[in-house]
């Protein structure tokens with residue numbers, strides 16, 4: 001199944017489960033996946049959902065020591081840099097109304113704090129979370145940030161699960177392994193998708 005199909009099944013699951021909550025994406029690049037999710041939502045979903053997009057809009061941060069692997073050179077600093085105004089224009093051009101989404105700019109280690117986002121998010125809950133930020137060091141702050149907002153039955157998607165040659169001690173897989181041991185949720189694999197993605201159902205313990 002490709003990513004579009006995965007998003008279809010994720011949103012269908014949320015609809016069928018009557019799971020309320022907004023959609024969060026960490027890592028937008030040009031906005032392709034957030035547009036895909038929005039379009040599917042408008043076609044099949046019964047519930048109102050706002051779309052929140054978090055990105056530096058200047059590409060990947062410098063790679064930390066934990067994000068290096070011998071001769072693996074797939075990711076580098078500044079990769080996927082697209083300005084916030086360009087991404088905003090892409091979303092509008094692709095049919096997302098201005099009031100359907102909010103873009104939040106900054107590197108996650110600086111932007112993802114409750115104090116920075118509380119005015120924007122209030123007590124908004126997360127039903128669909130798409131983590132597409134490639135690196136261990138980027139995924140950790142996203143997961144820590146989203147944990148208190150996850151609803152029972154939320155879908156958590158990782159686009160880069162099998163990057164870093166599929167190693168579980170690298171990339172977002174490592175971030176999830178560490179994080180999932182300390183949060184009050186259990187995780188059920190829902191499906192793998194594309195060549196590198198996986199999604200989980202989050203259940204509150």
Ligand SMILES: C[S@@+](CC[C@H](N)C(=O)[O-])C[C@H]1O[C@@H](n2cnc3c(N)ncnc32)[C@H](O)[C@@H]1O
Nearest residue numbers: 027028029032033055056059080107108133138
């Ligand atoms: C692979 S791209 C996302 C692709 C996108 N979802 C799509 O549909 O094409 C990864 C994105 O994550 C962002 N990113 C990665 N690490 C980040 C960090 N620590 N802080 C903010 N943005 C980050 C990059 O700027 C980039 O836009």
